[in-house]
Structures are given as C-alpha cells and as structure tokens.
Amino acid sequence: QKEVEQDPGPLSVPEGAIVSLNCTYSNSAFQYFMWYRQYSRKGPELLMYTYSSGNKEDGRFTAQVDKSSKYISLFIRDSQPSDSATYLCAMSAKGNYGQNFVFGPGTRLSVLP
C-alpha cells in the first residue's frame, strides 16, 4: 500500500460546480497536511495548510482533515476555468532533519466554461 493515495483523474466539471478532491494515507504520524496547485509546466504552489484534524477555509477553498479516518479533502466552491490544474496533496511527519514530506501523485482537474 502506498503511503498516500490520490485519484489521478482527470476530473472534468462545469464552471460553477463544487469540486471535491481527496487523499487517503496510512501513516498515523503525519501532522501537517497541505494542498498544492500546479499549473502545467510550473512548480507547485501552496494552496492550503492545516495542522492536525479540522477544517480550514480560505475564500473558495476549504481543506478538511480527518485523522481518525486518515482522509483529507479539498473543496473548491464556484469553480472557475482558472482552477484547471493538477492538485497535489502532501503531508509530513517529524523526521531526523525537520519534517519528512510525502506527496500524492496529483489529481488533474479541468473546469469547463
């Protein structure tokens, strides 16, 4: 079993839809949970960052962490064509030299006008 599982998609939705992106993980030591957005041929940019369980909202984006189920989600409300990108989940646990990061493979999202 991979440490982090993420459906690679592609996922196509109409403009204005609510998008739900998810990751599951197996390592209960993960403490920090992140979502990155990556446009084609660019580096990933940090979207959301949460510590431990709970919800975090930032504009149209909501990140949820359920540590008991080892499941994290990113919701995008009122999706726009500019949201079309690959979304990577990431999580980290304390290692010998700071945090050890593990990334999901990414879900490719297309928002159709």
Next chain:
Amino acid sequence: DVKVTQSSRYLVKRTGEKVFLECVQDMDHENMFWYRQDPGLGLRLIYFSYDVKMKEKGDIPEGYSVSREKKERFSLILESASTNQTSMYLCATHTDTQYFGPGTRLTVL
C-alpha cells in the same frame, strides 16, 4: 513571501554531458530539497540538505550529486546525463510546509 528561484526554466543537453541545476532561496531556511517529477510517478525526492555542506540521499539519488556551499544555494549535478534523466526538476525549501521553485524542464538527447 518565500522566493525560490531556479537557474533555468528549460534546458536541453546531450547524453554524457555534465549538467548543473542551481536553486536559490531568500528566506534563510536550513532545509532544501531536489525532486524530479514524472507523469504517473509524481514527485520523487533525489537529495535534501539540512545545513551548509550537509546532504542526505532521498529516494532516487543514483546518477545525481548535490552541493551546498552556502545556505541560500543548493545545486543538483548530473555527472553524466542520460536520457532517462529527462524530467521536470523541482527545488524546494521548507519551514512547516514546502515552497517550490518554478521548475527546470530538462531534456537529455
């Protein structure tokens, strides 16, 4: 805002050439990372450095070496480039989260 810059956005090299990829960060972070990203394989850690002149192997170090002579600069070296090293290379730095550079798309012919 954290700024991570990489020396080239696109690079084309020939098999057997020595290749240097440079990364610079402006936030005085101790930890820096080099990843490669390939379709279907996601991000894979090549090397990381937790201090000047200190380095640790990641998951796929074979065929690569690194240099960290100054805190802000972390270089990835391909001693003898091969076609299977054609990839997107991403540098990152971190505090609690990772911050990525724009990436270098390397093609080895």
